[in-house]
């Protein structure tokens with residue numbers, strides 16, 4: 001009898017015992033193609049010898065050193081490596097153990113920054129509907145998935161939400177993509193004026209929305225206008241790249257493709273690639289400088305900040321993503337993946353949209369492509385697809401609530417960057433069979 005507290009008390013899950021390349025094997029020897037890298041985590045696949053060697057070698061020299069007393073070589077090297085590839089102005093790295101921790105650090109640092117620069121009235125955050133920023137109370141409070149928020153609403157940090165940049169559903173007929181982008185970006189200004197711009201700390205968004213809406217990139221010009229508004233009203237732009245960063249969309253940081261530099265960026269998932277739990281919050285020298293010249297310390301911290309073994313793993317991962325060419329591979333293999341998805345599902349009567357960037361793709365399901373009508377939530381399309389795909393040896397990431405937290409279904413696909421064309425074909429084939437079986 002298990003004593004593990006599982007995610008769902010009513011489901012019995014297979015036991016994973018081994019991972020190799022893009023496959024995971026259970027205790028019965030069944031293989032699963034990891035078509036979503038778990039949840040966009042395993043960018044290098046499952047048995048990378050260089051990352052494993054880096055972890056073993058680190059353990060042979062130093063297991064742990066508390067950052068309240070000491071820094072460590074792997075933490076220093078990782079920060080240097082990340083900054084070398086970071087957007088303009090980003091200069092400091094705060095190393096944590098996962099995505100929610102990175103977002104919490106970003107929220108608290110932004111508030112402390114406003115205090116340091118003498119703007120204590122700034123207490124509010126604005127984010128977008130259908131975003132996900134993590135499950136801790138601060139991160140969940142800024143997130144825009146109503147279903148996830150509902151039970152905890154009374155005990156959460158509250159934030160206000162503007163529309164996402166979700167072209168498939170939001171762009172009006174006859175409206176250009178650019179005009180649509182400007183219209184939804186301008187909602188930030190409207191909301192700032194409603195709240196009183198002098199009361200707002202920052203705006204938080206995922207450059208490519210992941211779990212809750214399914215690989216939704218913004219349209220050209222959207223983030224440039226967002227940056228302009230943030231600058232005009234003196235609020236911070238915080239980009240959450242926990243899921244879409246680290247090469248997932250074909251560039252090391254996702255926001256490179258939107259040609260925008262934020263004040264703070266959060267990363268996790270692909271940073272440890274599943275080999276170690278690690279995340280980071282990166283900020284500009286201006287923000288760091290305000291802390292340095294002011295209080296002198298960031299009033300935050302966790303026991304496992306900058307864990308040497310996690311940092312050693314992440315150093316090996318980042319080296320492979322950058323010098324090793326795997327981010328470039330995400331871009332080129334991503335194009336093949338996009339073509340394969342269009343070839344298989346382009347004419348599908350229940351696939352309304354195929355979207356994403358690099359090795360970060362999604363299909364949105366509809367009952368009618370012409371009217372974009374979603375399936376009745378009682379049909380449980382996402383849940384049934386997940387179960388059928390597992391039966392067929394495919395791990396993918398279907399979700400419901402795509403449109404508003406309750407309606408709509410999509411499947412998120414985020415295979416390892418090392419996938420070959422044949423393996424992408426295998427993923428698409430297994431997804432197609434699974435979809436045919438449930439619809």
Ligand code: PLP
Nearest residue numbers: 098099100132133134210242243
């Ligand atoms: N931010 C984004 C954009 C995410 O997708 C996630 C997780 O899916 C998080 C934050 C939270 O990360 P974690 O689950 O590592 O706490």
